Amino acid sequence: MPIQLELLERPCAANLDGKDMLTTLELCAGAGGQALGYEQAGFAHAGLVEIDKHACATLLLNRPQWNVMRRDLAEFDGRGYRGADLVTGGLPCPPFSVAGKQLGKNDERNLFPAAIRLVDEIRPRAVMIENVRGILDAVFEDYRNHVGKELAKLGYEPGWRLMNASDFGVPQLRPRVVFVAVRKDLTEHFKWPVPMELPPKTVGETLFDLMAANGWKGARKWAKSADEIAPTIVGGSHKHGGPDLGPTRARKAWAALSVDGLGIANDAPGPETVGMPRLTVRMVARLQGFPDDWQFSGGKTQSYRQVGNAFPPPFARAVAERLMECLSASRIARKVG
Numbered sequence: 001m002p003i004q005l006e007l008l009e010r011p012c013a014a015n016l017d018g019k020d021m022l023t024t025l026e027l028c029a030g031a032g033g034q035a036l037g038y039e040q041a042g043f044a045h046a047g048l049v050e051i052d053k054h055a056c057a058t059l060l061l062n063r064p065q066w067n068v069m070r071r072d073l074a075e076f077d078g079r080g081y082r083g084a085d086l087v088t089g090g091l092p093c094p095p096f097s098v099a100g101k102q103l104g105k106n107d108e109r110n111l112f113p114a115a116i117r118l119v120d121e122i123r124p125r126a127v128m129i130e131n132v133r134g135i136l137d138a139v140f141e142d143y144r145n146h147v148g149k150e151l152a153k154l155g156y157e158p159g160w161r162l163m164n165a166s167d168f169g170v171p172q173l174r175p176r177v178v179f180v181a182v183r184k185d186l187t188e189h190f191k192w193p194v195p196m197e198l199p200p201k202t203v204g205e206t207l208f209d210l211m212a213a214n215g216w217k218g219a220r221k222w223a224k225s226a227d228e229i230a231p232t233i234v235g236g237s238h239k240h241g242g243p244d245l246g247p248t249r250a251r252k253a254w255a256a257l258s259v260d261g262l263g264i265a266n267d268a269p270g271p272e273t274v275g276m277p278r279l280t281v282r283m284v285a286r287l288q289g290f291p292d293d294w295q296f297s298g299g300k301t302q303s304y305r306q307v308g309n310a311f312p313p314p315f316a317r318a319v320a321e322r323l324m325e326c327l328s329a330s331r332i333a334r335k336v337g
Contacts, residue, residue: 027089037316
């Protein structure tokens with residue numbers, strides 16, 4: 001019997017009342033990369049809003065206790081979640097991506113207005129939204145200022161920061177822009193995360209055991225040749241066929257790591273495989289920082305898109321830990337005062 005995702009929403013009071021844990025409502029939760037990072041940092045999830053049925057199924061497959069709501073964010077009413085400490089999200093990237101038309105505020109997929117409305121309805125103590133590097137392009141300066149001003153009207157101090165996933169242990173060159181807005185009385189407690197001192201593992205170091213799982217004789221040699229971190233993993237287009245690792249430029253970068261980027265394999269290479277291997281969904285998930293026990297619902301194409309579009313959990317955790325420190329410090333200061 002199919003899961004009726006629309007009926008899984010639980011009363012907000014069950015998630016927010018009587019708990020000491022700080023809570024977050026996550027928007028556009030996807031396959032759970034950001035949610036997992038926040039869980040690892042110690043946040044409890046008041047709810048996770050996502051429109052894609054495969055991503056919703058993935059969230060419930062891994063965390064059946066989570067309050068997963070399959071909703072269109074533009075129509076979601078956040079007033080029942082007033083009291084959540086934090087609103088987080090990975091809003092759609094195409095409106096600001098250099099790979100698209102960069103229509104920004106004129107793109108029907110732009111959900112910043114919906115997010116601002118929900119912040120107004122919920123009035124959390126802090127907000128965190130991640131997006132692509134393109135949102136920092138000069139063409140969007142006016143819109144960034146608009147977003148900042150709207151949050152400032154609601155009592156928040158906003159800021160944008162470009163960071164890279166590889167700075168937080170993810171074996172991938174994945175620049176992302178993180179937008180954080182904290183309530184103005186809490187600004188003294190927030191500090192941006194700083195890069196880790198140790199560099200991340202190479203692709204070969206990260207994936208050797210998975211590449212060798214089916215007895216491929218060339219796995220060790222391949223691992224030595226894949227001696228850099230991965231290029232940015234992309235989620236794949238909904239307008240085209242099956243999954244691959246990106247356009248021509250990206251495939252060339254993968255080829256330099258001895259990886260065939262023209263598609264995603266069902267299984268690791270066999271004993272007699274020759275030539276460049278293809279990655280599996282599990283391999284890509286590990287390059288994104290997902291733990292190996294995190295499962296993905298749907299076929300190969302749907303699973304790969306979920307993985308490719310995710311916010312890497314270690315990256316999300318680094319930001320979440322700073323927000324945890326900020327909100328915990330303010331809570332302690334309030335009690336002492």
